[in-house]
Amino acid sequence: MKRIVFTEEQIRKLEANPNVKKASESAITYTTAFKLEALQGYKTGQLPSEIFIRAGFDLDVIGHQKPKKSLKRWRETYELYGEEGLATERRGKKSTGRKPAGELAVEEELKRAQAKIKLLEAQVDLLKKGRSARAAEKETLTAAERFAIINRTIRAYDLKRMTRYLCELVGVSPSGYYRWLAAEDQRQIRAAADEEDIVLIKHHFEVLNGKAGALVIKMRLEQISHVIMNHKKIRRLMRKAGLVAVIRQANPYRKMAKATHEHQTCPNLLERQFDQGEPEKVFLTDITYLRYGGGQWAYLSCEKDGATRQILADCVAATLELPIVERTLQRLLERLDGNIHPEAIIHSDQGMHYTHPKTRHFIAEAGFKQSMSRRGNCWDNAPMESFFGHMKDEVDFINCQTIEEVQVVRVRDYINFYNSERYQWTLKKMTPDEFRGHLLAC
Structure with missing residues (x-):
């Protein structure tokens, strides 16, 4: 089964749900109260999917098998460890209990090492997916991408007082990271505007059966939809939406061959001056x-x-x-x-x-x-x-x-x-x- 990876927008919506303690790209941590409420509802005959839908979860986002698997895990944990076991995430754990006080420093170092590994994995993963030609050549990430990786890592590990450490690892300033966090609302506004523009661009792209580039779409937007949009923005949004013209792709290796001057049946009167400014000439x-x-x-x-x-x-x-x-x-x-x-x-x-x-x-x-x-x-x-x-x-x-x-x-x-x-x-x-x-x- 394909592993579900949540987007930034989906993570924000999940964390806004009062039944979610935290969320990351690949996991959701639910509140203990919701787990208990779900178990109680299951005992009364409610289906797992009904319980999750009533709690405000979109099954198309979290996966239709998630309710069933979660309820099964929670029932097993509750039978073995009771309510205290539900309060601690049990996945991957075989024992309960507190760590000895002497191990706290070691645990902190381990957590930092794990965070560093996760950070590096996220960098490599992003370099492999949908990188621009410029970034692929330099094998580096933009500042915004680094900020996003730091943010996801902090949420995934519930890290405290490690922002400066992670910023040093990826080579950005903490102040820049906090400015990036504060500008989230503006990014969401721009993202929403981009989505509206993508719908319009996609309409013209599909009308021409995918056989149109940015310049053709720009002209159609101006002439038909009465929308003025820069052709560079159109190209950016087409890349974002995965709209690639299926024809007339540029060939960087094609060069114009020099034709030899041979005998001409009639002289070349135009010399490639096709447009002489007068119709029907x-x-x-x-x-x-x-x-x-x-x-x-x-x-x-x-x-x-x-x-x-x-x-x-x-x-x-x-x-x-x-x-x-x-x-x-x-x-x-x-x-x-x-x-x-x-x-x-x-x-x-x-x-x-x-x-x-x-x-x-x-x-x-x-x-x-x-x-x-x-x-x-x-x-x-x-x-x-x-x-x-x-x-x-x-x-x-x-x-x-x-x-x-x-x-x-x-x-x-x-x-x-x-x-x-x-x-x-x-x-x-x-x-x-x-x-x-x-x-x-x-």
């Missing part, structure tokens, strides 16, 4: 693969506005034939309705769909300049690759059974969400549609 395009159903493949072609990040046209097809690009370009022209910027550019990679003479002729006839990335250099079309990456992270295509379901239910819905509901940090925390209106109003 730079269009980024590419094709990606979508796996769905029982191992089937669909192909998605998109046109993205470099300034507003809007997806202006898309086409889903079952094959990689040339018409997928032609239909995408045709839908882009329909969206623009003849309003083509005099310096409009369509930028792509050097795939055969875009180097094909038919495609190049179509682009030129429509009034666009054509630009291409350097060969093998995905960074030259990074915004388009980024969109495909986010879509594949946030949309599940495996459950789709037909290509129509892929296009209508998944792709089209996600593009509508991406354009009108997905806030982006680099767009001044606006959605692409909102940012387009912002640019036009400037």
Whole structure:
């Protein structure tokens, strides 16, 4: 059976119960009066759980087996030692009686040694559990953590006049420890506020199926919940609540490879200047693969506005034939309705769909300049690759059974969400549609 470990808040609530003499992380010491009252109630036919619930104990906290085991131990102690035996904690003891006076000093030294061992064990245990990267590297504890360990040790051993000794052991000042104790109310207020914020953060985290980081949640809090919260605080609370985005984790070992300058079918007119401050001037395009159903493949072609990040046209097809690009370009022209910027550019990679003479002729006839990335250099079309990456992270295509379901239910819905509901940090925390209106109003 899993051992129950009480939190600081649970310990405080237990010690507030008049039937509890003291409590620690792993044990509860009950008052003699409560033990006698419990035994009397048990003799009259009351269940152990009923006795503990009536005494104000939460069985979800102390454990549902605790009442039964405690009553059994108390009955055995009462039969052997009577009421005097209940007054002394019997667990682990085989005899009763006072210690000889000459042994008091030795007992005190032993108690100090045991307290020191407990203190060191608590330090090691905390270092193993949920430590931050900074503390793990230094293998040390913060002052607040040391104060908490001292407090728990003092309560666990019922130590008297040993605060200074324990503070010296862990390297903190007694005055700092007492200030920490006095600030308990403020810590509880902050903890309660954090819990409320965690509920709000968790709501947005779950709405996006755990596929959101601190910056995305910050934008959703501001735009949807009208709550301003620092992104560092959001990260802290996400760590506290164990909320970890399941996608797009930073890889510290990834480095951008330098692409070689090879022959270019078309010049790279953008040079990664994707955002030129004007809507519908730079269009980024590419094709990606979508796996769905029982191992089937669909192909998605998109046109993205470099300034507003809007997806202006898309086409889903079952094959990689040339018409997928032609239909995408045709839908882009329909969206623009003849309003083509005099310096409009369509930028792509050097795939055969875009180097094909038919495609190049179509682009030129429509009034666009054509630009291409350097060969093998995905960074030259990074915004388009980024969109495909986010879509594949946030949309599940495996459950789709037909290509129509892929296009209508998944792709089209996600593009509508991406354009009108997905806030982006680099767009001044606006959605692409909102940012387009912002640019036009400037």
